[in-house]
Amino acid sequence: MKKILFASALVLSLLSCKENKSRNAPAVENAVDNAESSVSGSLKSYRKGNMVDQIYHELIKNDQSLKTLDNRIIEINEESSKVLAVYGETLQKSESFYADAYYQAGTIKDSLLKQQLEKEIKISSDNYNQKISKVKELINKVNTNNDHITNLYTAFKIRKTLPEIEKYQNAHPMKTDNLESFIKKQDQLLSELKNIK
Template identity: 35%
Template sequence: MKKILITCTLFLLIVSCSKKSDNTTIIENAAENTTSSFPIKRMGNSEAIVDGIFNEQIKKDEKLKKFHEKFLALQNDTRVVNNIYNDIISNSESYYNDAQIRAKNIHDSLLKKQLLALVLNSSEKYDLKVRNIEKLKIQTNQN
């Protein structure tokens, strides 16, 4: 029993003292080459750290700066177009609601029925177009 214990101990000692692997040297080299002018210690969460590093890179790289400006302009244009689109949708919905209310106030039953059918038909076509546009909008936002 003692011989097995001594043999195992010697084997573990020899294995543990053997040459280090390449992974250790890669990790050591990676740790040595980490220099940044960005004060990471001050940041609280990883998103702020990423933003800080990105802002540092923008200062250094003119192409990245131009790309970022185009990206921000595109985001702003998207917001403006969405606001205009939402205003148009809101106005159109108000139009159809107003048309329906006015058609219901007509006293001639035949004319009232025809106008309500016309407004309903037009409203359904409009709703179909809006749904298709909403699908395209969702697909565009996903891309």
């Protein structure tokens, strides 16, 4: 009998919540005051992703100097990749050769010949490494500069978009009355459930 009363009370409560939900739908819609901000358009079409980049993209649309800066960053990154690829390919081929030469020398059964070959390979490899030490130093500098450019541009974008998200927040203040009203409904249902015997 208690189970039937409990089930009946639960069904009635759920039905009354559904009725109240349809009556209170406008309250949910009005939970946020929707004034326009400079980035409201991009945030309306917000999809999961990088919010900083989405807002910054909106800013770029209306600011030629930001668009120019963004294009320069893209160009320097593309150029950097091309420059490094040319050197990387040559370096990779030489490293692969020395690795293969050591491996093949290791398969030689004549220990004296094997030692002699390994010594010749090491001399050639050391000479090559000495020749390209400046190149490797400059490649490291290019990579370090790439990291600095990326870090500084990321910091710039964050600083540029912080005021925009704050404008959006100020243009969309959230009301508490809808939440308070809903909590009262929850409390009422909790009270009823506690008193069911």
